[in-house]
Amino acid sequence: MDRLTRLIAALALFLGFAGLARAAGLEEALARFAVDSYGETEAAIAEVAATGEPRAAEIIKALAEGRLLAAPDRRVLIRDTHGIIDAVSGRAVSAPPDGLKPVRVNNRVRRAIDSALGGLTLLSQDPAKRLEAAQATFKSRNAAALPALETALRRETEARVKRALAEARAAIVFLAEDQPEADRLAAAAVIAERGDAEAQALLRSLPPQAPQRLREAAERSIAAIENRLALLAQVQNVFYGVSLGSVLLLAAIGLAITFGVMGIINMAHGEMVMLGAYTTFVVQEIIRARAPGLFDASLVVALPLAFLVAGAVGVLIERSVIRFLYGRPLETLLATWGVSLILQQAVRSIFGANNREVGNPSFMSGSFELFGIALTWNRLWIVAFSLSVFVVLLVVMKFTAFGLRMRAVVQNRRMAASMGIRTPWIDALTFGLGSGIAGIAGVALSQIDNVSPNLGQSYIIDSFLVVVFGGVGNLWGTLVGAMTLGIANKILEPFAGAVLGKILLLVFIILFIQKRPRGLFALKGRAVEA
């Protein structure tokens, strides 16, 4: 032991005091490999594994492959592809001692090796690795990993990993017939608490000859988990519905201004959305070519530009076509349809008929999980974005001079004109505002939809339905309408399929409009003809 103590001292000097205790533990355990008895080797495996050292796995692997060598001086070395390395430090040994002998293994030792290797990552220094190992054990339910799990459980400090470990342990105990019934019942409770589809599958896998009480507990938990999963699915559907609803809200909110507030049927509204999406495309192309580092900022640049482009086109349409058609809504519908055809074909001529690639900035890609529900970042951003657009618009309408004039013109055009409001300007600006918001919607939709000349067409009917359903002339109605339709659509989908769900919804709206022709939030009035 003399030489060993000296070695430890040298090592301690080298590694510094912090590593001393652990290295010493590994060293001591390794020494037992050199005794050349199966019993000692087996004990050594357990000890090495229990140290939780990063090198432990490599040492045991080497043992399994017959590459672990014992020197006559009880040093333990590993034969690597490059040569001989020291088992403890992992550094190459320049002059290996003579008389190296591989540590022998038999079947019992091999079993010990397997179980140790399985348990080893449970003791890894990296919490992510430990978590992964625990989850893998939960799935494999390898009873041999139980001792390693117990060790790991005792040591674990991180709550997340600890829970995973407990669940893995419970999975093994729950199925182990040699465990006492009370422990198995406790294990069943732990699994039930996990409450996902995997836990349910595990509970289902209980063999029928299991004790009565355990079976009953498992069945109760299965039912509870089923309820929970059904609830989660509903929550997920609602989230998808909110996400779809906010897309509808974005597309419809500009329409709510032009149609709802001004009474203009703007069939070219979808094309304003498309212009916004193509603005994003152009901005991204320029940024890619000139300043690739700023790519994440491309949407921030595109937002005001899309607003200006679509808004300017909107003002142009209002000044050149729509202002001649006030009071003739059906003609406005036809004329704006013609404008939409022209805009579509113009974009097709300039950019081609194919879909254009618009990239996601890094903060919008990827997803994360919450209570077992996968949420994608771009959907979340769009929900937040559309709600903020809604709030901004509400503020503009309520608290700015422009909003005040706009509402005045809507309520009584001639009186407003008498008070000195230039109604033609207000008309043009309001139409520009509605179109500009459609352009902004295009920036958001470019992130989740194909950017093609037909982009707007797919939203125009839905948008009209949202505005009509919510009630014309009422922004809150648009919000409620969009969310209702979005959520109803997603909740119908699992039962009826995507297309049939949509058809059912259309039929519902058709019937609803019959019942309340002015929508959910109708403006009250006494006019015979609104």
Added chain:
Amino acid sequence: MSRRPSILTLLGDRGGAVFVGVLLAAAVVVPVLNLAVPPSSPFHVPTHTVVLVGKWLTYALLAVALDLVWGYCGILSLGHGAFFALGGYAMGMYLMRQIGPRGVYAHPVLPDFMVFLNWRELPVAWWGFQHFPYAMLMALAVPGLLAFCLGWFAFRSRVTGVYLSIITQAMTYALMLGFFRNNFGFGGNNGLTDFKDILGFSIQAPGTRAALFAVSALALASGFLIARAIVTSKLGKVLVAIRDAESRTRFLGYKVEHYKLFVFVVSAMMAGLAGALYVPQVGIINPSEFAPANSIEAVIWVAVGGRGTLTGAALGAILVNAAKSWFTGVLPELWLFALGALFVLTTLFLPKGLVGTLLGFWPRRWARSHKPGLSASVAQPAE
């Protein structure tokens, strides 16, 4: 002044008489020029022209149907393409059943697409379509029934103006989505095609095509006469009154919704007939016929020709489609620009359409006979 609905009063004005005369003449002359005159003669009409013009005639019938509701009753339907397509599907189903064992899978009863989808039995909706009279009845009844249901709800709850337009558009959109589904039972997105024969005549034969042309011309003429009969009757006057002042008409004691429902259903059935004649000529019917864009395009035919003038609607359909054929042959890129410009310019500068504007140039000559004119300023004799 009592009026007996003789054929002369139905023709009404000189324009209508000329229109029906031309149609009847074309129904006879074009097939003769196509079949009896040798191809070398300068008077020969090639078969593809016969088919093309035959197709326009069915569009013209659709336009007349649309004009009946829009021009005379103020109901802007953006879903007439759906009635047209439903009629087309009824005809398509008859033609599919006629293929019989000559299909690719040679199944005696089931059409190819059903065999392909592993269906064992004919769906109930397809029963009876091997009989031509039944199929024709359905081509009228299904659009009529749909129009009745929609109109019943919509007109009773006083859904008017743009709201009705949006509802009809949503209706055709929903139908399009439905017909695109394979398990809806009407051929999915491929639709119905590969027709072989109609009433025992090969559908490809020049004789059949010439006959279909003649039938289309006759159908257009009779559709025109029916519409004419409606708008020149007392009922037609009520329709115009509804168009110009719906509430006032209601206050006078007329059941506005009944009048609207009647004319809407008649119009839908007319559109269904047009669709049924369209399908054997083009040889295919698929769900894209339900596309909302098609219905709106039909509206522009009426607007270009002149709404409230039945001849104008028919002429508008033929003119716009002739322009479309020319453009898509010569400058396919520019067609949508031209169509878009047509929408904008017509609404801005020709609100009465071509025929309506022309009539405006000779007010006195036409006012006598052309009574339910476009504008309320045209003198209306008291009943």
